[in-house]
Amino acid sequence: MPEPDRTWAEQFTMQMTIQKAQADEIDKALADVRSHCVESGESAYEAFGEPKGYATTLAAELPTASSRPSVDFRRIGILLPLIWGPVLLQIPLWAPAGSNVPVSVGHVLLVAVVVPAWVVLTARWLRRLPRDPRTPNRAAFDEKGWRSMWLTLGLAAVGAAFWLAFDQVMFTTSRWGLIGLVCALLAIGLLLSRLLTVRPTS
Incomplete structure (x- = not known):
């Protein structure tokens, strides 16, 4: 049977x-x-x-169901430190030898603008969203992930452009202090992923 x-x-x-x-x-x-x-x-x-x-x-007949996309603040809280860490690590890795490393305008724009924009967009749109119950056989936004890939590549290109084009030094900071900050961010991200991760909703 x-x-x-x-x-x-x-x-x-x-x-x-x-x-x-x-x-x-x-x-x-x-x-x-x-x-x-x-x-x-x-x-x-x-x-x-x-x-x-x-x-x-x-x-759609269940009380817990929802077809409205929403910002996943847990995802933002987990992704931000996990992405900030590797991005910040590139600064001392590519900087000239010495105890201090220069931080440029491009670095700041990448960390303060591009990374948060990517994280918020992935938390809001670049995940598998619920389908509309009125058209259940129609795929939801970016169900196959193509737009996610292109938007991610586009933001990566913008970040690289910021990094290369705005090379004016804003300040210098300790190389090991920056590496310590990277380690702290990664530890925070991993801790939050253990505390906040629940049954997948995306």
Whole structure:
């Protein structure tokens, strides 16, 4: 007797998660699908259709579901220090030898503008967003990730342009102090990822 195949179940589960369904709701829905397939002899595709579309329609009936994109502040809090760390590390790595390193206008623009812009955009848009229940079979914004890739490459190009074009030195700072700051940021980011990471919502 047929049961939902692995691919159908995986896509259904993923989309239910994206639509903000809770774990127990997903488990119950899968159990209902499995029960129907066993009793009717139909496959999940025959009985319920395309898994992502069905998950979108079903999740819209749940009280926990939402199709509205929102800023994920947990993601911002985790990503900012984790991205700032490696970016700041490039300053002493590329600086001339010596105890102090120059910090340019381009460095400051990269750290203060480009990195936060990238983090906020990824937290807001560049993740798998819920589908609209009114059009459940239509892919959500950037569901395949192409626009995410191009926007990331574009911001990386802007950051590199800032780094190279605005080379006027604003101040100098201790090389080891900067490396210590990098280590602290990475430690904060890793700690926040342990404290704030929950069941994926994207």
